[in-house]
Amino acid sequence: NDCDDPPGLQEKTEFLLKDWVSIYNQSNNLSRETKIFTSFVQKMNMYGILKTDDLITRFFRQATQICIDLVYRILNDPSNSPLQARTKIFHWIDAFVHLIALLVRHSGEAGNPTTKINLLNKVLGIVLGILLQDQELHGTAFQQLGYHRFFVMLFLELSSPDAVLESLMLSIMTAFSHTYHLLNPALAPGFCYAWLELISHRIFIGRILAQIPQQKGWPLYSQLLLDLFRYLAPFLRNAELAKPVQLLYKGTLRVLLVLLHDFPEFLCDYHFGFCDAIPPNCIQMRNIILAAFPRNMRLPDPFTPNLKVDMLAETATAPKICSNYVFNIQPANFKKDLDSYLKARAPVTFLSELRSHLQISNEPGSRYNIPLMNALVLYVGTQAISHIRSKNFVPNTSNIAHSAHMDIFQNLAVDLDTEGRYLFLNAIANQLRYPNSHTHYFSCAVLHLFAEANSEAIQEQITRVLLERLIVNRPHPWGLLITFIELIKNPIYKFWDHDFVHCAPEISRLFESVARSCM
Amino acid sequence: MVNNQFGMVGLLTFIRAAESDPNLVTLALGNDLTGLGLNLNSQESLHPTFAGPFADHPCRVQDVECNVPTEYLINYAIKDKLSAPILNKLQEDLLFFLFYTNIGDIWQMMAAAELYGRDWRFHIEEKIWITRIPGNNQGKFYYFDAQSWKRMSKDFQIDAEKLDKCPNISALVNMN
Amino acid sequence: PLHKDHQLQFKMMEAAYYHLPTPADSERLNIYLPRTPVPTPQHYPQQ
Numbered sequence A: 001n002d003c004d005d006p007p008g009l010q011e012k013t014e015f016l017l018k019d020w021v022s023i024y025n026q027s028n029n030l031s032r033e034t035k036i037f038t039s040f041v042q043k044m045n046m047y048g049i050l051k052t053d054d055l056i057t058r059f060f061r062q063a064t065q066i067c068i069d070l071v072y073r074i075l076n077d078p079s080n081s082p083l084q085a086r087t088k089i090f091h092w093i094d095a096f097v098h099l100i101a102l103l104v105r106h107s108g109e110a111g112n113p114t115t116k117i118n119l120l121n122k123v124l125g126i127v128l129g130i131l132l133q134d135q136e137l138h139g140t141a142f143q144q145l146g147y148h149r150f151f152v153m154l155f156l157e158l159s160s161p162d163a164v165l166e167s168l169m170l171s172i173m174t175a176f177s178h179t180y181h182l183l184n185p186a187l188a189p190g191f192c193y194a195w196l197e198l199i200s201h202r203i204f205i206g207r208i209l210a211q212i213p214q215q216k217g218w219p220l221y222s223q224l225l226l227d228l229f230r231y232l233a234p235f236l237r238n239a240e241l242a243k244p245v246q247l248l249y250k251g252t253l254r255v256l257l258v259l260l261h262d263f264p265e266f267l268c269d270y271h272f273g274f275c276d277a278i279p280p281n282c283i284q285m286r287n288i289i290l291a292a293f294p295r296n297m298r299l300p301d302p303f304t305p306n307l308k309v310d311m312l313a314e315t316a317t318a319p320k321i322c323s324n325y326v327f328n329i330q331p332a333n334f335k336k337d338l339d340s341y342l343k344a345r346a347p348v349t350f351l352s353e354l355r356s357h358l359q360i361s362n363e364p365g366s367r368y369n370i371p372l373m374n375a376l377v378l379y380v381g382t383q384a385i386s387h388i389r390s391k392n393f394v395p396n397t398s399n400i401a402h403s404a405h406m407d408i409f410q411n412l413a414v415d416l417d418t419e420g421r422y423l424f425l426n427a428i429a430n431q432l433r434y435p436n437s438h439t440h441y442f443s444c445a446v447l448h449l450f451a452e453a454n455s456e457a458i459q460e461q462i463t464r465v466l467l468e469r470l471i472v473n474r475p476h477p478w479g480l481l482i483t484f485i486e487l488i489k490n491p492i493y494k495f496w497d498h499d500f501v502h503c504a505p506e507i508s509r510l511f512e513s514v515a516r517s518c519m
Numbered sequence B: 001m002v003n004n005q006f007g008m009v010g011l012l013t014f015i016r017a018a019e020s021d022p023n024l025v026t027l028a029l030g031n032d033l034t035g036l037g038l039n040l041n042s043q044e045s046l047h048p049t050f051a052g053p054f055a056d057h058p059c060r061v062q063d064v065e066c067n068v069p070t071e072y073l074i075n076y077a078i079k080d081k082l083s084a085p086i087l088n089k090l091q092e093d094l095l096f097f098l099f100y101t102n103i104g105d106i107w108q109m110m111a112a113a114e115l116y117g118r119d120w121r122f123h124i125e126e127k128i129w130i131t132r133i134p135g136n137n138q139g140k141f142y143y144f145d146a147q148s149w150k151r152m153s154k155d156f157q158i159d160a161e162k163l164d165k166c167p168n169i170s171a172l173v174n175m176n
Numbered sequence C: 001p002l003h004k005d006h007q008l009q010f011k012m013m014e015a016a017y018y019h020l021p022t023p024a025d026s027e028r029l030n031i032y033l034p035r036t037p038v039p040t041p042q043h044y045p046q047q
Helices: A009-024 A027-046 A053-075 A082-106 A114-141 A145-158 A163-167 A169-182 A189-199 A202-211 A218-236 A243-262 A264-277 A283-290 A332-344 A349-358 A370-390 A404-415 A418-429 A437-451 A456-471 A478-489 A505-518 B008-020 B022-029 B092-101 B106-117 B169-175 C004-017
Strands: B121-123 B128-132 B140-145 B150-155
Touching: A009 A027, A009 A053, A009 A082, A027 A082, A053 A082, A053 A114, A053 A145, A082 A114, A082 A145, A114 A145, A114 A169, A114 A189, A114 C004, A145 A169, A145 A189, A145 A202, A163 A169, A169 A189, A169 A202, A169 A218, A189 A218, A189 A243, A189 C004, A202 A218, A202 A243, A218 A243, A218 A264, A218 C004, A243 A264, A243 A283, A243 C004, A264 A283, A264 A370, A283 A456, A283 A478, A283 B022, A332 A349, A332 A370, A332 A404, A349 A370, A349 A404, A370 A404, A370 A418, A370 A437, A404 A418, A404 A437, A418 A437, A418 A456, A437 A456, A437 A478, A456 A478, A456 A505, A456 B008, A478 A505, A505 B008, B008 B022, B092 B106, B106 B121, B106 B169
Parallel strands: none
Antiparallel strands: B121 B128, B128 B140, B140 B150
């Protein structure tokens, strides 16, 4: 709080900051940088800035505020061209960032990272706090430029090749990731475009997904993507996207494509949580995630005649699911009843009560608990796989029948209304990915539900869910393709006999075209 | 059939809307992702040259910062020790390089003087360097295009008053 | 229709849409300082 600042602190801060900016912008100082920095720190000491943690905090807050005030003054000055404005702003912010980077690098004792990381977290927290206050204050007149420049340049400075900074890489990335999480678009919508730039910066992605050993950066990055999907979700539920939403959505697609190309294993491992957050109508965006497969895997051509999917070695391997999805099966007594039913197929009332657990409101568009639906489907499926494998069988469309697990799936298919059924079938289709035990089981499950459906509406909706994921532009998940091909090729399913296949010329043409490519 | 948005009729609505108003079905039918400016068939990783979510092309080589050892950053140590380039030995493209990259510096003026000595003239209004095409008296001239960094030819109607005079280097040197 | 919170978020996002970040915002400044500054004609390149 400004009012609590000791008298004279603002003037001292302004003086020191101006001094430093001037020193920084003299280009011939590189060789004497350590000497210059040491001398500047002594000056800060002399002014009492480094005496206590409280004073250091106030200094940084004041200095940040001075920089941000300058940003608004320069941007609102009509005599500056956009290029001149940016150059002036960057002179100040880059200098301030460089000072912070040097302080982080050199603070504390050698070999002890705590002081350095504490200082970094302090500064990031201060800038984050000022940004959020600024957004509140300025509303739609909020300017992202200064903050964007601050974060990107500080990140680049702390990512420069230096033995000390390299040893702190995980802590530095964690600090930035947490800060970006606290700045996510739901909390700072005026910063959303700059935020997406920050989290998709080529060096940020490289560090967090590739350079940090043992994939320790992956959970941090998955949180940021979840923040992005959750922010976009309400705006993507509408058919027509406003231009600002279109831009952010397109930017998100680009980032996902880079991830699909360079880090498909990341998308594979975290797909479940992502599918929870992505609205059901964002079919292409979801397909990008579901189409990912490990780079060392060779996918058999889904159009291979007589492809024996159950003979593939990968069918025996369970994919990694980096999500605590079982936790979403709430409340605890529901989970208990579910486990009881899976074990003993009792009590039978469990099935009739299932729908009431899944339906949470009467509000159109949010009547069902989608995370619970997704978790329930995956949990029941994985339990089914374990159960079948415990008897030394490989799941197929015959042996998955007549089980507690299939009871639940069939009950959901029959008992839910069209919206609930659509969401249920989506939950199954979300597991149709690259060759693995889940893809295989859920492919068999959906085909079994089609074959055993007691109403054409169920078959129609299964077809709808699969087809809408196929008619969208590429990419398409492998498991989706093999399931659909099986459905239309295998005479058991009598697919072509159904009225809904021929309900309109466009639909007939679509199926014929898909069938031609499959045959 | 299912008579709401969750069946085949719902899907048909998207398909029909795509013909009349593609904007309504962006999410349902998707976009051609190859048009987003990423080389999805690349054998190399994409992220090292990813120019950002709002760029429609990757970074060019010159956009990607390379951290060089500090020992390489020697400008401050040697800049006053380098001997001056001998302009009359330099090829034209290097003279243009000096002219366009030494803004506000005496080297810009010296490069301009050397170009003048080689029959190039700076057009004050067009802000380009032009010269006659040897053997051509019909209004066609060479000009130097700094954007494409090429010498191009074009028809010009030249008003001699619009051509800059030769810079007075000795005056500048004395002033300095 | 959007909830009130989302409407507010949209307004902020829309305002930000009119001053988007540029690639140069994430690049270091290349500071050019003329070694021997002299006045040059206005019609010469200035940047």
